[in-house]
Amino acid sequence: MTLMLTAYDCEGPGDARDLARLLAALPRDRLRRLAVLGKTEGTATLNDFSREVAIGAARAAITEQLGAAAMERATLVFSTGCEGVITPFGYLLAELSGDAPRDPAGPPRLALGAASSPPVPLADRGGRAHALAVATAVRAAMADAGATADQVALVFVKSPVLPRRHLADLPPEIGARAGSTAIARAVAALGAGIALGEVAEDRVVDSAIGRDVALHSRRVMAVSGTELANNEVILLANVPGAGGDLRLESAPMADILDAAALLQLARRAGLVPDADGLFTGSTPEALFVKVGVRPGGMVRGRRTTVFESEFDADKHLRPAASGVVGALFGTTRSFITGGAEQQAPAGGGLAAMVVRVPS
DSSP states (O other), rough: OOOEEEEOOOHHHHHHHHHHHHHHHGGGGGGGEEEEEEESSSSSTTOOOHHHHHHHHHHHHHHHHHHHHGGGGHHHHEEEEEEETOOOEEEEEEEEOOOOOOTTTOOEEEEEEEEEOOOOOOTTTTTTHHHHHHHHHHHHHHHHHHGGGGGGGEEEEEEEOOOGGGGGGHHHHHHHTOOHHOOOOOHHHHHHHHTTTSSOOOOOOTTTTTTTTTOOSSSSSEEEEEOOOOOEEEEEEEEEEESSSSSEEEEEEETOOHHHHHHHHHHHEEEOOOOOOOOOSOOOEEEEEEOOOTTTTTEETTEESSSSSSOTTTTHHHHHHHHHHHHHSSSOHHHOEOTTTSSTTTEEEEEEEEEEEOO
16 A cells, blocks of 8 residues: 655635646546545634535545545545634545555555544433544544554544534533534544543543543544534554555644644654754645643643633634744644644643655
8 A cells, every 4th residue: 555645725615626636646546545634714613614615625526536436435524724824725645555465574654544433423422422433433444544553643533513503402411512612522532542542441431521631642633523423533554564655753742832842753753954943944744733722721831811812712722833833844734723622631732744754
């Protein structure tokens, strides 16, 4: 197998012209798996449908360029919000089948796996059963990638949030969970953590989800959306003999301003710093950052208004992180998402980058 990864920019949520161009160049007869990770502009509010527009455009491009059957091998995860200096864009990942089986003695290279769960019943949303459904989907994605848990480098999970108009029909305690983006992210992170062996399954109970800050995954980035009822999983693993020349490295961030962690990660990944010690001339092939702020909004001992203004917390986090990342790497093309509930210690985050390595 060989994994191809290419970025494409968008002029708006419905613009998939560059994606279509990339898809047209793929060898159809060798295509095993497709995934798209996209950042789309929009308000990220309850009546913002930019994500649905972007997904629809991507589906149409895949169907037009590769045929309707290709959608059965495709997983699309889009995240809304390009505040700050984030360019609306997407990463296209395409895994191609090879003529020879993997050599288990070969160097670790990036492999792709994907899976989805059945629709999560409303009564289960945001609870233990939801987390277990995510764990099952992540295990299926590992099998799809031909990877073991220790080889998994990063897992993306998109988890469903119930639109507010449906909450009135649910008991208040269930509605509070089902309609919360924070809980949707937390339950996805814990479920993936169970599958990866990072979180003890017996500790994932309803009362811990979104509350027990000591309980968290370490290789998971979770997002949420009202456009789906199931859990979607895209998994990346460094598998010996996987083929190609890509590798993913990740590192925890102590907080949203942890530039040192990003610089150390870039060096470990093999990127070469410029004369100023930055990486503006050796940007990674893909850059993913998940950021959060401690409950209460304290950052490095001082109060912020992240949770005290008319803007949602995410609308503070994304632009702040985009400035840090853009200054270090000289790029506006980065997949930055806010809300690190149970994806890191309280106030922390996660950074990951894909780089090309010598063959």
